[in-house]
Amino acid sequence: MKPPFKRLTLIGIGLIGSSIALAARRKELAEEIVISTRSEATLDRARELGLGDRYYLDAAEAAEGADLVILCVPVGACGPVAKWIAPCLAPGAIVSDVGSVKEAVVRSMSPHIPQGVHFVPAHPIAGTEHSGPDAGFAELFENRWCLITPVEGSDADAIARLAAFWTALGSNVEEMDPVRHDRVLAITSHLPHLIAYNLVGTAHDLETVTQSEVIKFSAGGFRDSTRLAASDPTMWRDVFLNNKDAVLEMLGRFSEELAALQRAVRWGDGEALYKAFERTRYIRRNIIEAGQETPAPDFGRHVKEPGE
C-alpha cells in the first residue's frame, strides 16, 4: 500500500518530533520524512540517529512541498515558526502541531496560515520527562489519546486525514474544542506538573532537612514528583505562559481545598481527613478500568508480575 503522505516535515525534533519520526517510519505513513530544527547540534544528532531522509536548519526550506507539516516545538515558538514557513507551504498541505496548550497556539498560528493550506491543531497526550532527539521511541503514542482541536473552517477531509495519521501511530483520536482542551489539560497535566515542581523546590530549599536526606530517603510520593519536575523547563514555562487562565482557575481551587486539609491537620480532625482520603480512591479504579493505567505496584522500580 502507498503511504498516505508523500512528504512529512517535522519542525522540532525533540521527544515528540523524534517519536513521530520513528513511528511514522515504522508504520510507513510517509514516502519521505524531512526534519528541521533550530540548532545545528540537534540537527546533527537527528541525522546520526537516522530519524529522517533530509535535514534542514531552515524550517521554510524543510516545509517546501510537504503535504503534512507538524510543528514539534515549544508552544511559545509555534507562532514564529508558522510565520517563517508560511510562504513555502504547498497548497492543500496540512499544517499541524503537538503543543500541550491549544487556544494560544491556534491564536498565534492561525493568522499565518495561507489560504488553501489546512490548519488542524492536535495534542498527543503522551510524554515522558526526557527531551531531545534521543528521547524518542516509536511506541510513545500507543494506546494514548490524541486530541484534535479543529478551528473555524478546518477542512473535514484534512481533519480526517490527520486523525487517520494519529490512529496509525497507535493513538485513540478524539475531537475537542481548544478552550475545553485547555481546561481539561490544566487539571490533568498542567497543575500536577506545577505542583510537582513546587514540591521538589520546597524540599530543595529546606534548612531543617538536608539535601542528602531528601535524596536518600525519598519515598514513593516524592520520587514521582521528581520525575515530573525533571521535565524540560522551556516546554513547561511556555505551557504556563500560554494557559494562564485555566491554570489559575485550577490552582485557586487546589489552594482552597489544601487550606481545608491543613485546617483538619492542625485541629486533629481525623474524620475530615478520613473523608477526604476515602473519596479519591475510586477515581484511580476508574482510570485503571479506562485502560490508561495498570494496577501493578510500582514504587520506582519494575516489579516482576507473576508469569512475566
Add this chain to the structure above:
Amino acid sequence: MKPPFKRLTLIGIGLIGSSIALAARRKELAEEIVISTRSEATLDRARELGLGDRYYLDAAEAAEGADLVILCVPVGACGPVAKWIAPCLAPGAIVSDVGSVKEAVVRSMSPHIPQGVHFVPAHPIAGTEHSGPDAGFAELFENRWCLITPVEGSDADAIARLAAFWTALGSNVEEMDPVRHDRVLAITSHLPHLIAYNLVGTAHDLETVTQSEVIKFSAGGFRDSTRLAASDPTMWRDVFLNNKDAVLEMLGRFSEELAALQRAVRWGDGEALYKAFERTRYIRRNIIEAGQETPAPDFGRHVKEPGE
C-alpha cells in the same frame, strides 16, 4: 544455620505485615511465625494465604513467648496494642513496629513496655498503594531503607539484632533520631501524599471539567497522584494526626512557594518560571545515582528496555 529468632509475632497482617511474613519465611529468619489481627476476615485470609504457622485474634496470646514482636498496625493503634500485649511479653523479647511516624509511636508505646523487654522502633521506607494481606510480597523491602529510631535506653544488642533482621529482609538499615525521622518523612512522604489526595480531590470537585474527562485524559502527572491518593485512608489519617507539627511546617513552606509560582503565572513572568523549573532537575539525577529510582520512562505502563 539456625534462624536468628525462635518465634516472630506479627500483629497486623496488611501490606507490611504480610510482606514481612513472606520475606522472613523465605529468608528463614524465624523458626515459627505467629500472626494476629483484629478482624476474623483478615485472619482467615492470612490463614488461607499460609502467611504464618499459628493465628490468633487475641494479640496478647499471639505475643506470648515470642522473641520478636512487630506491630504492623496503623500508627494510632500502636499504643493500645502495646498496652494489650504488655502483660504477655517474654523477658528479653524485642518489640518493634513499622509505623510511618516515629515520635508519636515512641510516646504512645514506651510507657507500656515492661522492664526487661527491648523496645526498638523502626520504619521500612517501602510501600505500595495497596493494603491488606493479599497486597504483600517478599521483595518489598529489597534495596529500600529501613530506619531504626532507638529510644533512650534501647539495648545495643537488641538494636543490632533488629538491624540484622531488616538487613536479611533486603533493606539498607540506618539509625536516626525519631524527631529527625518525622521531619525527613514529612517532606519525602507525608506532604507528597497530602498533596496528591488534594490534587485528586480538586479534580473530583470541579464543575467545569467532567469526571469522565478527568479519567479519560488523565496525563502522567495526574495518574501518579491517583496512585498515591488510592492509599489506605486509615493509615494516612493516622500519619497526619501523629506528625502534625512537621507536616504543618512543610505545608507552610510549600504554600509559600506555591504562592510565588502562582504570582509568576499570573504576571506571565517566564524568567521566574524557567528558573523555578530548572533547579529541580538535578535532584532527580541524584536520586537515580543513589540507586533509589530508575531513569526508565514510565508513564503508567511498563516500557521495555533495550535488551529486556
